[in-house]
Amino acid sequence: MSFAPRHAGHAEMDMDMGSSNSTQQGGSSMMAMVFQTQTATPLYADAWTPRNSGAYAGTCIFLIVLSVVARLLVALRATQEARWLDHDAQRRYVTARGRVPLAEAVAHDPEAKTMVLSANGAEETVVVVARKDAAARPWRFTVDPVRAVLDTTIVGVGYLLMLAVMTMNVGYFMSVLAGVFLGSLAVGRFGGMMDH
Secondary structure (H helix, E strand, C coil): CCCCCCCCCHHHHHHHHHHHHHHHCCCCCCCCCCCECCCCCCECECCCCCCCHHHHHHHHHHHHHHHHHHHHHHHHHHHHHHHHHHHHHCCCCCCCCCCCCHHHHHHCCCCCEEEEEEECCEEEEEEECCCCCCCCCCCCCCCHHHHHHHHHHHHHHHHHHHHHHCCCEHHHHHHHHHHHHHHHHHHHHHCCCCCC
């Protein structure tokens, strides 16, 4: 069976049939996925193929920097989310006419528990209300487009790093790992695990 297009020449069909026959006879046409150490491994395009060891080292340094940038972006996203959450917590809300005041609503809430809060010897009675489900924050023009740009950039850089690793080049793989290590060492405390 030939998978060549119908408009292909006879020579291409003959070559395809030959490879099909060798596959049927027990040969395998699948390429083995193993790590390799060739310095002339293309990255992202055929034009970006290191031709000497200096160009290969430059490509590895680029991958280290790109990995550090990926970690910086994750830390920036986590920091921004914390800022946005703090900003939402400090927003002032006014009660609408006809609504029950918060103190009255809390007093009648069956989930509310009266406790004593003590700090430096001063006691104050407080009411703790447990929220059963997470409330979604409203869509805001100053927050959500920025979040979308950050998420898209993080995913784009992540895919570029994934493509570098998928070349199965040991140097590229080690460069990505080194960049993730350096980035996490510098800003890992600000963000969680890298999104995939």
